[in-house]
Structures are given as C-alpha cells and as structure tokens.
Amino acid sequence: MGVRDRVEQLTRELVLMGSSNHEKGFLERLTFVESYMADLGASVRRFGSSEHPALAGLFGDAKSGGDKGSGVVLCGHLDTVPVGGGWSRAQGELVGGRVYGRGACDMLGGCAAMLLAAENSLETSFVLCFTTDEETKMVGAESLVKTGLLSGAKLVVVGEPTNLCVCAGERGVYHLRITTRGRSAHAATPEEGENAVSKMVVLLGELEALKRGLEGERVVLGVNVVRGGVKVNVIPDTCVAEVDIRFSAPNTPEKIFCLVRERLDRAGVGYELETMQALPAVSTSLEHPLVAKLVEHVHRETGKSPVGEVPYATECAKYVCLNKPMVILGPGNPKLAHKPDEYVEVSELVDAVELYTWIIEWLGNQDSG
Template sequence: MDKNVMETLIDLLLIESDHTKDKKEMVDYVVGWLRNLGLEVDIVGDPAVPAISAYNGYNGIALAGHLDTVPIGMNWTYEQGEVEGNRVYGRGAADMKGACACMLHAAKALMKEDVDFYVLFTTDEEMRMSGAKALLHSHAVKNACGMVIGEPTDLRVAYKEKGVSQIELTTKGRTAHASMPKLGDNAIIKMNRLLSRVEAYAEEVNADGSGLTVGVNVIRGGEKSNVVPDLCRAELDVRTPYPMKAEDVVEELRSRLNGLEFEVRIAHEVPSFQTSPDSPLLRAALEMLGTEAIEVPYATEAAIYSKEVKDILICGPGDLRLAHSPDEYVEKEQLGRTVDLYVHLAKIMAQG
C-alpha cells in the first residue's frame, strides 16, 4: 500500500525504540523504506545503536533526525499510534518520529524529481549522540550544503540552541561510627554548605535574563545511616546560551565556592550552537513559513554536525512541551506542512 505520512508515522510509533529496546526492527523498517525509493544507504557507528546515511547525489541538503525516544512511561490515556481528531498520539510523535516520517515522505517526493539530498537518522540521540558523532565522518555530512534537524519547534524556525552540561561536585570526608560523629568528617554536611551557595547562584542566573540556567537535580551520599559518610556527589544540570561554555560556569562556581573543600568536573557537555542569521537556508524557511527565527532551550545534534556543516536550522512538527510527557501527540495538519517545507528547502538548496 502507498502509505501517507500519518500512516508511516503510526508504523514508527508502534515500533518501540527507547534505550532499553533493540533497534533492529526500527532500522530495518527505515532502511527498507529508503532503499525501496532507490537511495544509496550506509549504516555506520555502534551496531547496537546504528546511524543511517541515505543519499541521492552528493551535494544536497541533509534532512536529519533521530528515531529513538525516551521510554513510554505511565499515565497515558491514549494508545500508541491512536488517532483522534487532528492528533496522532504516541511516544515520539513530537520528539521526533513525526519529523522522521515527514523526512521519509519528503525523500519520496524528491526522488521523483531526482533532486540531490541526504537523509540522516540516529538511534541514540536521547542518550549519547554517538550516532551523530559517527556520521560526522561520513561524506553525507562533509558534503551537505545545509541541514535541517527536525526537532519539535511547532514549525517555527530555530537557528540557535543552548548548550547542555552535567557538572559534578564532589565532597570527601572520613567515615566513623554514627555514635561518635566527631571522629569522622561528614561529606554530606560539606556538600550542604556548597549547595547553599550554588542555590544562591542558580536563583541569581535563572532570574537575570541571560538565558543561563543551573539546577541541582541529583545528589548521592552515604551508605548506611549508622556510618558517617565519607563521599557525596551532586550533579548540576546547566543550560548555557551561545556562546557561553560549561567551563565558564565552572570558573564561576570555583569563585563562589572559594574557601570550601570540594572537587568539580564537567561530566558531559553538548556545546551551544548558532548558525548565521543571514543563512540562505534560514531565510528560505522563514519566507515559506512566515515566521520569525527563534532560539530553542534544548540541545540537539546540531552542535555535533556544525563542526562540518555551517548552514543548519532546527524545524519540525510538534510542540516541545509535549516531548517526554504522557499523551504526546503531533497534529496531522503539521505533518503535511512539514513535508512541503522539507521538499521546498531541498529544491532551493539544490539550485545553489
């Protein structure tokens, strides 16, 4: 059957693809679709979480997405793939199987006109982004004249995004029997002193309009209640506006925590990203959609791909606020508009 974009999306939604699931069924479905269209397809990266590169020609735009999702979770009132009114429900409907379905159908339309383009899909964006790092070395990324990443923007056009980092604070002490606490050195108490200053810093930056946010979201310390703990760790979620880096935040923390005993390190960082406001790809998308350019608060694979591709925008169907939540959905009307957008941008960029 010649499926429409909604039916293709439902197929994708019915294949679970969170980090606990084997990706073979999803990869086989998408690779089969692309090869049936006549595209050349390469599979690269970690076999457990492979990345897909498909192409027609060698100098076109790259349509990039991720096929993995967070787990379905609980508290849903709709079934996966259920359609009601203008909405298609399911984990990943917005983030971002909806956009991936649109890319498949855009590829179908572009093949009919023999337009040069690439399609890039990863399967571990929600975890490590190793697929994007593997694709970074492919001819698809090196030769693409531009890129559209289909993360949910409600079909608004984003040209910059915040970086995301996990910064780890550690305090160390000395164990002792809890009945004689003076013989020990309590690492949790030390961490408490740190976090009071971190909280003041977080409240300050979260309110100053700079776009920087700092949150203490994980803390681990102690083994048993009858033992003075000798180790405590706290993990900070940090979102940095362009061009700020995690190291800038670490230096500020060192200054504010001066005089206290602690260790600090950047456990993970996806840097902030910005493409030129004068980008021809950006201008073409804004003209077609009749909207203004925005910044997104989350990190995408753009930060990785931008090492090779300078003209990148982020635009896809679905409301970001629905991502990772129960009853996630995308509107059918947006799916059709997104296919048209991707086809239009590919043609514009192919013309040089």
C-alpha cells in the same frame, strides 16, 4: 492513499515499533528505515557501532558527489526516552487528528515526514540522516560527521519539534558531577567521622548563589540529582551531586566550568569536579541568505514566525563542526516531549512533508557553490 493518511500511518508504525520493547525499538526502526530508503533508490550507508548505529541515505547527485553537491541534509533520530507511566492514551492511538505515543512528537513524526518528502524528490540531490542515540550520547551524529558525506551540504535541517517554526539556534548543555569525601562513623559519635553530606550542603549553597548571580545572563542552573549516605545512623563518607546547566552563546562549556569551579572554591571544603557532558551553544544568523529565504517561505505557507533559540539541545551541537548554516524545524510541540500522552498533530505532519519537500527541491536543484 493521500499524504495525510500515509504520514499518519507511517508515524504510528514507527511509534508502535518501540512500544513493547524500548531497548530494541530503535534497532527495529533503524532496519525499517534502512530498507525504506533503499527501496526508494537511495545509496544507504550504516555507520557507528552496533550500540550507536546511524544511517545516511544519499539521493540524486549526493550518491556520486556530483555538481549539485548534497543539497540539504535532513537529520532525525529514531530513539526515544522510555514510555513511562501516567498515560491515558494507548501507544499509536489516533484521536482527534492526533497520533499519540512515545516519540510521536520527539521525533518520529518528523522522521516520517522526511521519508515521505524523499519520495516526492527522488531525482533531487539531498541526504537523509537518522541516528539512534540522540537522547543519550549523540555518538551516531559524531560518526556521521566523520564520514565526510555531509561536507557538501548547503544547509542542515534538524527535524526536532518546533511547531514548524524555524529555529536558528539552541542552548548549550553542561552536565557536571560533584563529589565530596568524608569518613564513616556512628551517628552517635559524629566527631569520629567526617560528614560528606554536610560538605555538599555548603557547596550547593555556593551553587545557589551562582545561580542567582547568573540571572539575566541566559544561563539556567539546576542541581537535579543528589546521592549520599547509606543509613540514618551512619555518618556518610561520600556524597554526589549532578548539575544541569543550560547556556546561550557567547557562553561556552569552558567558561561555565571556570565559573562553577571559581564559586565552589570559595566554600573552603574539598571536592571533586567531573564533566559528564559538554555541548556548545549553536547559533546561525536569521539573516543568512538561505535561512532568511527559508523563514520567508515558512511564514508565507504556515504563518509561523522564526524563533531565535530553543532551550533544549539537539544534534546540531555535533553538526556545528561542519561549518554550515543550520536550523531546527519540525512538527510537534516541544513542550509535549518526554511527557505522558505525548502526541503530534497530523495536520502538522502534512505541513512538514510539504515544507521538507520544498526545501529538498529548492536546494537540491542548485549547482554547488
């Protein structure tokens, strides 16, 4: 069986593992990948909690911490968002050179390509990492960093979908929850109560003004959840809004928080502000010697040019503390992620296997330092 048939088959298998039970799918995939890497002779270690397990497969000198260090660390995630509705294709269906299914693009196809690349490079020093909560908490990536097993890496490659363009950065994420409090009363006598929704409307007006003021600053702000009130004839005593903010460096979560608080304080109404999630923006210079060589190779082999930044967050935000050059490079169109009829082109999967194999061989056969 050739590379095309194998990567196609492996991608479909990984997709189908979660098609009937989303809550258990990532665990089935984790056990499968754990055995797969062990059968290749890797030293496979499981980390994290039972709720957020993660795997590291160490190959070659990486198993013993030898002179060649860890070479490259290739990172993927085995969890997906729920399948949802609106599909016209079956999970795992192969049509027109495309594998359809939840996670085919984001990013089970990339994981399949990494595993096949590992088969091509069994004597080389490198590490494969797989997590199971990238779509939620990213606790698995944190646990991998804490092990110290990735400290010898020369380069970190996260295989999220980029159409196989080298991406050297990503936007940061800041999720905020705003709560306003009031006092319930009958809607016929509003003077007896205090309307929490009315307070929130004032605050949301300030956020809209802030959003307009940030245009051109590479900051995207959206109020995407609002909850308030229990019945139309009752004055609401609580209202909650959840805000998604994406930002580029040199902005930081701390700076974004201060901007929001300063703006909300102008409203003159009471509120509570809570941080739900904060991930930093990540950036590696395209002129870094390793990144520049990778960009040159990818362009020569595929014709693809680099992208300075992707708009979404990845586990690079957790690996950034390693102080290693990082890129995002994977098969699939990121605009298809989380949508019905998500798919990945088999031809891109084949190219990904070849690119990952080259990266492993290039960095894994160099002496450390």
